[in-house]
Amino acid sequence: MEDNCFVLHGSVVFSRSKEELEEYKEAYLVCEDGLCAGVYEELPDRYKDFPVEDFWDNLIIPGLVDLHVHAPQYNYRGTGMDMELIDWLNKVTFPEEVKFRDRLYAERSYDMFVEDLYEGATTRAAVFATADVPSTVKLMDLLEDSGLVSFVGKVNMDRNVPDYYCETTQQSLEATKKWLHRIRGRYVNTFPILTPRFTPTCTDALMSGLAEIAEKENLPVQSHLSENPREIAWVKELEKDTEFYGQAYDKFGLFGGKHPAIMAHCVYSGEAETALMKKNGVFIAHCPASNTNLASGIAPVRRYLDMGMKVALGSDVAGGTETSVFKAMKDAVECSKLRWRLQDQSLAPLKLPEAFYMGTEAGGSFFGKVGSFKKGYEFDAVVLDDSNLQSMKEFTPAERLERLVYLSDDRNVVGKYVRGWKLY
Amino acid sequence: MEDNCFVLHGSVVFSRSKEELEEYKEAYLVCEDGLCAGVYEELPDRYKDFPVEDFWDNLIIPGLVDLHVHAPQYNYRGTGMDMELIDWLNKVTFPEEVKFRDRLYAERSYDMFVEDLYEGATTRAAVFATADVPSTVKLMDLLEDSGLVSFVGKVNMDRNVPDYYCETTQQSLEATKKWLHRIRGRYVNTFPILTPRFTPTCTDALMSGLAEIAEKENLPVQSHLSENPREIAWVKELEKDTEFYGQAYDKFGLFGGKHPAIMAHCVYSGEAETALMKKNGVFIAHCPASNTNLASGIAPVRRYLDMGMKVALGSDVAGGTETSVFKAMKDAVECSKLRWRLQDQSLAPLKLPEAFYMGTEAGGSFFGKVGSFKKGYEFDAVVLDDSNLQSMKEFTPAERLERLVYLSDDRNVVGKYVRGWKLY
Numbered sequence: 001m002e003d004n005c006f007v008l009h010g011s012v013v014f015s016r017s018k019e020e021l022e023e024y025k026e027a028y029l030v031c032e033d034g035l036c037a038g039v040y041e042e043l044p045d046r047y048k049d050f051p052v053e054d055f056w057d058n059l060i061i062p063g064l065v066d067l068h069v070h071a072p073q074y075n076y077r078g079t080g081m082d083m084e085l086i087d088w089l090n091k092v093t094f095p096e097e098v099k100f101r102d103r104l105y106a107e108r109s110y111d112m113f114v115e116d117l118y119e120g121a122t123t124r125a126a127v128f129a130t131a132d133v134p135s136t137v138k139l140m141d142l143l144e145d146s147g148l149v150s151f152v153g154k155v156n157m158d159r160n161v162p163d164y165y166c167e168t169t170q171q172s173l174e175a176t177k178k179w180l181h182r183i184r185g186r187y188v189n190t191f192p193i194l195t196p197r198f199t200p201t202c203t204d205a206l207m208s209g210l211a212e213i214a215e216k217e218n219l220p221v222q223s224h225l226s227e228n229p230r231e232i233a234w235v236k237e238l239e240k241d242t243e244f245y246g247q248a249y250d251k252f253g254l255f256g257g258k259h260p261a262i263m264a265h266c267v268y269s270g271e272a273e274t275a276l277m278k279k280n281g282v283f284i285a286h287c288p289a290s291n292t293n294l295a296s297g298i299a300p301v302r303r304y305l306d307m308g309m310k311v312a313l314g315s316d317v318a319g320g321t322e323t324s325v326f327k328a329m330k331d332a333v334e335c336s337k338l339r340w341r342l343q344d345q346s347l348a349p350l351k352l353p354e355a356f357y358m359g360t361e362a363g364g365s366f367f368g369k370v371g372s373f374k375k376g377y378e379f380d381a382v383v384l385d386d387s388n389l390q391s392m393k394e395f396t397p398a399e400r401l402e403r404l405v406y407l408s409d410d411r412n413v414v415g416k417y418v419r420g421w422k423l424y
Numbered sequence: 425m426e427d428n429c430f431v432l433h434g435s436v437v438f439s440r441s442k443e444e445l446e447e448y449k450e451a452y453l454v455c456e457d458g459l460c461a462g463v464y465e466e467l468p469d470r471y472k473d474f475p476v477e478d479f480w481d482n483l484i485i486p487g488l489v490d491l492h493v494h495a496p497q498y499n500y501r502g503t504g505m506d507m508e509l510i511d512w513l514n515k516v517t518f519p520e521e522v523k524f525r526d527r528l529y530a531e532r533s534y535d536m537f538v539e540d541l542y543e544g545a546t547t548r549a550a551v552f553a554t555a556d557v558p559s560t561v562k563l564m565d566l567l568e569d570s571g572l573v574s575f576v577g578k579v580n581m582d583r584n585v586p587d588y589y590c591e592t593t594q595q596s597l598e599a600t601k602k603w604l605h606r607i608r609g610r611y612v613n614t615f616p617i618l619t620p621r622f623t624p625t626c627t628d629a630l631m632s633g634l635a636e637i638a639e640k641e642n643l644p645v646q647s648h649l650s651e652n653p654r655e656i657a658w659v660k661e662l663e664k665d666t667e668f669y670g671q672a673y674d675k676f677g678l679f680g681g682k683h684p685a686i687m688a689h690c691v692y693s694g695e696a697e698t699a700l701m702k703k704n705g706v707f708i709a710h711c712p713a714s715n716t717n718l719a720s721g722i723a724p725v726r727r728y729l730d731m732g733m734k735v736a737l738g739s740d741v742a743g744g745t746e747t748s749v750f751k752a753m754k755d756a757v758e759c760s761k762l763r764w765r766l767q768d769q770s771l772a773p774l775k776l777p778e779a780f781y782m783g784t785e786a787g788g789s790f791f792g793k794v795g796s797f798k799k800g801y802e803f804d805a806v807v808l809d810d811s812n813l814q815s816m817k818e819f820t821p822a823e824r825l826e827r828l829v830y831l832s833d834d835r836n837v838v839g840k841y842v843r844g845w846k847l848y
Contacts, residue, residue, distance in 0.1 A: 074815075075817045076815070076817055077830070077831065078813075078831045079826050079827055081830070099816075105816055112814040112816070292758045292761060293761070295765050297762075297765050297766065321830040333505065334717065338719075338721075338766070341719050341720070342721065342762070342763070343766050349506075351506050352505065389502075390540075391501075392499050393499050395503065399503050402502060402503050402505065403501075403502040403503055406502035406746075407502045407745060407746065409833055
């Protein structure tokens with residue numbers, strides 16, 4: 001029998017649908033050849049020979065998925081929170097990211113970042129590195145060693161970035177090719193993703209060159225979209241041939257369709273942009289903490305969900321302060337309530353099961369059949385001990401999940417499995 | 425020499441003013457007879473005989489102050505977050521609070537609550553209990569034993585509460601007198617505060633009776649004010665002789681002035697109500713997490729601060745999910761940014777030093793000279809070890825404070841002093 005055939009025993013919660021949780025009190029969760037083979041109240045005979053790990057009444061949920069996080073920004077999470085986006089990039093972000101040309105600094109920093117992801121409930125992530133190639137490869141090495149599954153991007157940018165950090169178009173494209181060459185065949189769980197930072201820092205020539213690479217290497221794309229009013233006005237000035245921000249990616253084929261794309265934020269996406277995202281199957285990475293900290297606004301997630309769009313969650317460290325996707329779920333619910341109250345009562349607040357779906361199955365679908373315990377899904381599971389969250393009340397598994405979303409931290413994560421392999 | 429004469433060595437941060445932090449890297453903080461005797465880069469000769477406790481480079485700040493928290497709601501923090509205020513009270517709050525008539529249930533529950541406060545950075549709190557007297561006395565006993573300083577209120581209510589929990593006017597007043605009789609002379613650090621739940625649940629007769637008690641016993645008052653649109657409309661219906669919500673307290677002298685008052689929320693206080701609060705020196709307990717979770721809205725804190733009003737912070741567990749006042753500071757900053765972006769760009773977002781002031785000195789002033797390391801203030805101090813918040817960057821004491829506000833939990837609290845006495 002394969003190593004990755006086994007059974008976990010505990011209380012199990014995952015998404016039955018976008019709106020509903022499926023919950024089991026003390027059940028058997030079966031992993032067969034790295035895939036989920038179902039959740040059972042009694043263990044079927046055909047699995048009787050599988051080893052059983054008993055987590056008693058601990059809660060077992062699918063691993064969480066972070067579709068937008070900046071690894072080099074981890075160093076300054078929780079500082080500099082009194083600025084808006086463009087100021088923050090120039091005063092805090094760029095001066096820090098350039099330090100990653102120093103290999104030792106980069107290695108130590110990325111080591112902290114990966115350790116944080118490893119200790120928390122995240123099993124999959126889409127990660128921005130910096131423009132620097134050697135440190136981006138180092139980040140990928142560390143992520144691969146961790147057992148987590150990730151997409152990682154060397155950042156591209158050739159305008160509107162301070163000289164000390166900016167690339168020329170040619171440098172940026174050459175470095176990208178060199179990076180892809182260096183990592184070819186190197187990883188099992190770590191994948192490259194093209195990462196034009198965002199339209200204001202990428203010329204059409206750069207975008208066009210990246211599109212060629214995407215085509216040749218068959219790569220997905222991640223970037224930022226319609227985050228902040230000042231940024232959007234700037235894009236309008238820079239890209240006079242476009243009618244909306246998303247077109248600046250779409251005109252090069254970097255906006256979903258053939259090459260899957262993650263667009264972070266989408267706070268101010270209008271009708272045409274939204275329609276194009278839907279048509280192209282663009283993944284929206286909703287980053288409520290970051291949109292709050294940088295005073296950007298609150299994305300109309302209810303509308304995206306109702307339209308059946310792919311909307312997932314991003315921690316967006318260090319616009320967000322914590323890598324926790326539980327926190328992103330909580331923030332998504334909270335921000336949707338404030339948006340409902342202050343801005344638009346036609347869009348009902350999100351409920352917890354919806355935020356949970358976004359942070360598991362919706363984000364997971366960028367990686368394939370991931371983020372659920374439905375049969376055939378890749379087996380990513382997190383075991384949560386909530387015994388330190390004292391209360392005199394008895395809770396159902398779904399209520400315990402809600403408490404963990406609102407109250408847990410890395411102390412509560414006591415077991416982790418990715419693709420059927422046990423990390424701890 | 426007294427026991428409560430000593431020196432702490434570490435990095436020190438406190439509020440110089442409403443807007444500015446005072447920070448010292450590795451300094452000496454002197455406690456003399458339970459009062460703060462200053463912060464010094466070199467220890468003055470006159471304190472050379474005081475014992476020095478060396479916390480190295482750990483951060484030392486004034487103890488945090490929580491001006492609004494419901495102890496019996498601790499049991500269900502982080503659940504039932506998909507409702508608005510009035511539904512939430514009827515479906516979640518009242519059924520739980522009535523259980524506190526069971527002494528064992530109450531004692532165990534309150535023990536968990538007090539332990540949580542004790543382990544965190546809070547040194548002072550204004551606390552709602554339930555309508556039940558014996559368990560309220562038990563809560564006060566536990567708080568007294570903890571070494572924290574608190575005001576605690578037996579809750580009063582004689583209408584619009586389910587029969588199983590409602591009091592008659594006479595029962596409520598008699599119980600209040602009995603409670604005050606039972607605790608007379610019993611505590612050093614634990615004080616009674618009159619606690620009409622809020623106008624919708626208190627008749628004029630009850631308010632009038634409480635006013636007599638306030639007068640006779642010289643007691644302060646805590647309640648709720650202008651939290652939620654539906655609640656405010658209800659008060660308008662119930663109190664036809666008032667022009668605004670606050671008058672329903674003020675007409676009985678329960679709205680500041682002679683009897684200091686804490687009013688939680690004040691999300692929708694209009695011009696007349698605000699003016700009266702200012703005139704009467706009412707303390708506003710801003711509870712951003714609760715106002716978000718119950719979709720109430722965001723209070724105009726910037727306006728209150730600019731008017732020189734007394735505006736402090738409340739965790740409002742379990743409208744808020746955590747007792748942490750650091751979290752309330754973070755939420756206050758974040759909510760003010762969203763209010764600025766979505767509702768009113770004339771009110772600038774709060775900055776971290778302002779939120780810190782609200783959670784220390786502003787709230788502390790309800791207790792006297794509390795919440796600062798300025799000379800003559802009661803010596804409440806918290807020692808914070810931030811070494812687990814890994815980063816490659818070097819931070820100033822003020823930046824370390826910002827990180828702790830955004831990222832810390834009870835693991836970071838390694839020392840605590842209240843009124844010059846060491847708790848741990």
